[in-house]
Amino acid sequence: MTARDNPDLVRLDLIWGRTPRRARGPRPSLTLERITDVAIELADASGLEAVSMKRLAERLQVGTMTLYTYVPDKATLLALMLDRAVGEAALPEAVEDWREQLRQSAEVLLALYRRHPWAMQIDIEGPPLAPNQLRYLESLLQALSKTGLGRKEMLDTALSLTYFVLGAAKTTSGLLDAERTSSLSHEEIRERRAEAVRRVLDPAEFPLAREAMAASADGSPSGGLWDSLGFAFGLDRFIDGIAAYAEARGGGAKA
Amino acid sequence: MTARDNPDLVRLDLIWGRTPRRARGPRPSLTLERITDVAIELADASGLEAVSMKRLAERLQVGTMTLYTYVPDKATLLALMLDRAVGEAALPEAVEDWREQLRQSAEVLLALYRRHPWAMQIDIEGPPLAPNQLRYLESLLQALSKTGLGRKEMLDTALSLTYFVLGAAKTTSGLLDAERTSSLSHEEIRERRAEAVRRVLDPAEFPLAREAMAASADGSPSGGLWDSLGFAFGLDRFIDGIAAYAEARGGGAKA
DNA sequence: CTTGAACTTCGTATGTCATACGGAGATGAT
DNA sequence: ATCATCTCCGTATGACATACGAAGTTCAAG
Numbered sequence: 001m002t003a004r005d006n007p008d009l010v011r012l013d014l015i016w017g018r019t020p021r022r023a024r025g026p027r028p029s030l031t032l033e034r035i036t037d038v039a040i041e042l043a044d045a046s047g048l049e050a051v052s053m054k055r056l057a058e059r060l061q062v063g064t065m066t067l068y069t070y071v072p073d074k075a076t077l078l079a080l081m082l083d084r085a086v087g088e089a090a091l092p093e094a095v096e097d098w099r100e101q102l103r104q105s106a107e108v109l110l111a112l113y114r115r116h117p118w119a120m121q122i123d124i125e126g127p128p129l130a131p132n133q134l135r136y137l138e139s140l141l142q143a144l145s146k147t148g149l150g151r152k153e154m155l156d157t158a159l160s161l162t163y164f165v166l167g168a169a170k171t172t173s174g175l176l177d178a179e180r181t182s183s184l185s186h187e188e189i190r191e192r193r194a195e196a197v198r199r200v201l202d203p204a205e206f207p208l209a210r211e212a213m214a215a216s217a218d219g220s221p222s223g224g225l226w227d228s229l230g231f232a233f234g235l236d237r238f239i240d241g242i243a244a245y246a247e248a249r250g251g252g253a254k255a
Numbered sequence: 256m257t258a259r260d261n262p263d264l265v266r267l268d269l270i271w272g273r274t275p276r277r278a279r280g281p282r283p284s285l286t287l288e289r290i291t292d293v294a295i296e297l298a299d300a301s302g303l304e305a306v307s308m309k310r311l312a313e314r315l316q317v318g319t320m321t322l323y324t325y326v327p328d329k330a331t332l333l334a335l336m337l338d339r340a341v342g343e344a345a346l347p348e349a350v351e352d353w354r355e356q357l358r359q360s361a362e363v364l365l366a367l368y369r370r371h372p373w374a375m376q377i378d379i380e381g382p383p384l385a386p387n388q389l390r391y392l393e394s395l396l397q398a399l400s401k402t403g404l405g406r407k408e409m410l411d412t413a414l415s416l417t418y419f420v421l422g423a424a425k426t427t428s429g430l431l432d433a434e435r436t437s438s439l440s441h442e443e444i445r446e447r448r449a450e451a452v453r454r455v456l457d458p459a460e461f462p463l464a465r466e467a468m469a470a471s472a473d474g475s476p477s478g479g480l481w482d483s484l485g486f487a488f489g490l491d492r493f494i495d496g497i498a499a500y501a502e503a504r505g506g507g508a509k510a
Numbered sequence: 511c512t513t514g515a516a517c518t519t520c521g522t523a524t525g526t527c528a529t530a531c532g533g534a535g536a537t538g539a540t
Numbered sequence: 541a542t543c544a545t546c547t548c549c550g551t552a553t554g555a556c557a558t559a560c561g562a563a564g565t566t567c568a569a570g
Contacts, residue, residue, distance in 0.1 A: 023539080024545035065550080067546070123429050123514065135461075163418075163426060168415070280518050
């Protein structure tokens with residue numbers, strides 16, 4: 001089966017930079033990379049909804065339809081943006097302590113989502129086979145190869161880690177986004193949220209939630225309830241669970 | 256501060272069903288619930304992108320702009336849809352084994368995302384304070400109260416669990432969606448994915464990923480690589496980690 | 511009983527979006 | 541020198557959310 005028969009493969013080849021050859025016509029005035037970079041600038045500055053083909057073309061000083069010579073549709077452009085952003089994440093170098101490497105990998109990914117919140121809004125159809133996504137996965141697997149886990153379990157673990165990070169980033173992004181976008185001060189936002197919580201969190205119906213949120217708000221330096229939200233804690237518990245499992249299986253991991 | 260001063264609170268009150276009272280004008284011909292239900296039907300049948308104000312109004316036999324008497328904007332409608340969907344998830348009844356209850360809670364949530372894939376595409380701005388979301392959270396906390404964890408740790412744990420489920424659902428939804436939407440047979444889709452993997456997964460650059468995927472595909476009954484994807488495994492490891500932590504802290508949990 | 515404030519309904523209009531289509535001109539293989 | 545193949549892009553289409561304001565409806569107050 002060649003790419004011609006399967007539109008998915010066209011997109012895949014584009015993401016992998018395998019553009020077949022341009023012989024006949026005039027030289028293109030743009031490159032895919034430049035287009036993708038400018039699109040990312042736009043998304044960073046004003047959010048994903050600001051990335052329209054028209055605005056992007058204006059920034060690039062070309063007509064709107066010119067973009068369609070480089071990209072079959074907008075969804076492909078978004079896939080390119082996503083993988084380019086993922087490529088930005090510096091992979092932590094291999095260290096002997098796989099727990100530490102996993103933790104760092106997770107934090108790098110979270111930081112990436114914080115830097116490029118639009119990346120979480122991009123829905124990929126089909127399996128995640130973009131180059132930088134695969135590189136990230138390979139790096140996780142490399143760290144996990146020190147645990148003595150089986151190959152299938154390593155894959156399950158690596159994917160689970162990315163699930164956790166994506167979910168955490170996505171759940172908290174709305175909160176952080178509001179702080180970035182809104183014209184209000186952080187104090188004001190905090191105040192409004194506290195008001196909203198007060199209005200809604202009936203102690204009779206939600207006793208545990210109320211207590212937990214109160215405890216959480218007290219422990220936070222700025223009194224902000226929605227700051228940390230369990231990322232570090234949850235990540236450490238997950239890694240604990242992996243370590244325990246690997247050890248019980250008689251794996252080669254020490255400590 | 257009253258709702259009038261803070262547009263967020265208007266939306267919140269709407270989600271909580273606190274509509275102030277309608278005295279003067281003619282009786283409304285619709286209800287928020289009916290609107291929301293029909294919107295959900297539409298989204299279930301044809302995806303979130305099929306839910307436009309125009310189509311929704313047509314289904315309800317009213318003019319497009321009529322909807323705006325019930326809802327300030329589409330984002331609010333989406334928030335209503337989301338919380339109504341969450342309300343559909345039957346909360347597992349409290350059992351003495353908190354691990355089992357947690358596992359069931361996670362599975363219920365995953366099932367919900369599978370049944371209503373559009374729910375994952377809805378971005379909420381601001382904290383998750385919708386009634387059914389809070390009920391779900393309270394139920395998680397109730398299960399966790401048997402662990403002996405501190406209140407802040409309970410909240411961190413509960414949130415982390417939802418992070419994991421959301422991430423897992425979101426990552427895999429693109430794959431399942433393709434199988435639902437596409438006109439191709441599952442066989443054909445599988446074949447194309449295998450072809451894509453073959454094309455892209457250079458063994459020299461991605462030795463571990465290649466091995467892991469091969470092992471994963473072999474272990475799966477239908478030979479499908481992208482079927483389970485580590486949800487159950489990752490969930491169990493996470494719960495293991497929580498249990499270990501609670502026990503080490505000298506909590507009241509027994510085994 | 512009348513009046514008018516407050517409400518629902520919704521046609522029309524505005525400005526946005528992705529992208530289909532086709533023409534004009536440039537380039538290089540033959 | 542020809543012409544297939546490519547780039548560039550103006551125009552057009554049909555979607556979209558929603559602002560605005562007019563018309564009709566209901567009930568409370570005078």
